[in-house]
Amino acid sequence: MALISLSHIEKPSSTVQWLRLVFSHLLFQDHTMALLDILIYPDQRLRQRAIAVDEVDAGILNLIDDMIETMYHASGIGLAAVQINVARRIVVIDLSETQNEPRVFINPEIIEQSGSQLHEEGCLSVPGIFAEIGRAEKIKINYLNRNGKPITEEADEMLAVCLQHEIDHLDGKVFVDRLSRLKQERIKKRLLKEAKQSANNA
Ligand SMILES: [Zn+2]
Secondary structure, three states, rough: OOOOOOOOOOOOOOOOHHHHHHHHHHHHHOOOOOOOOOOOOHHHHHHHOOOOOOOOOOOHHHHHHHHHHHHHHHOOOOOEEEHHOOEEOEEEEEEOOOOOOOOOEEEEEEEEOOOOOEEEEEOOOOOOEEEEEEOOOEEEEEEEOOOOOOOEEEEHHHHHHHHHHHHHHOOOOOHHHOOHHOOOOOOOOHHHHHHHHHHHHH
């Protein structure tokens, strides 16, 4: 990305150029990125089942940009729309070290899976809790990219884990559901207590 300072902006030499400059500025300003609130377990709204996106329009693209911004701000590697209380089938993931390679999965659907792997998982909706969860080792998925193009892709390792975790969110499931009842109760208690403490301190 190139950063430009005001002094380097070309002086518009014609009315057309001037109008183009003003117009592109207006377009650029049309959507200001927004940080969205992430629902925290055991919030019941994490249980909603998301519905498919039928058209990738400007509203959906704005939502995706906000989700990516929110994920980066929270230092997450994945975020599902249900986690920000939007019941649409959208997932964003970035597994790059530099956190500048966001991937977008609209209506992701696992069509094949094989093998198994154990991996420690965490979740922006379950802060401070990490647990080993068993998932399929390899998956094949169908989804739409941000241009609305249908894609079929195979995933393994972290991407497979992450996609399975996020697709669970779209079905109203949280990784904690895969732990024992006792562990679920402990996590619930701890997060409710922390929420109460932070509300008291606010
Ligand atoms: Zn999660």
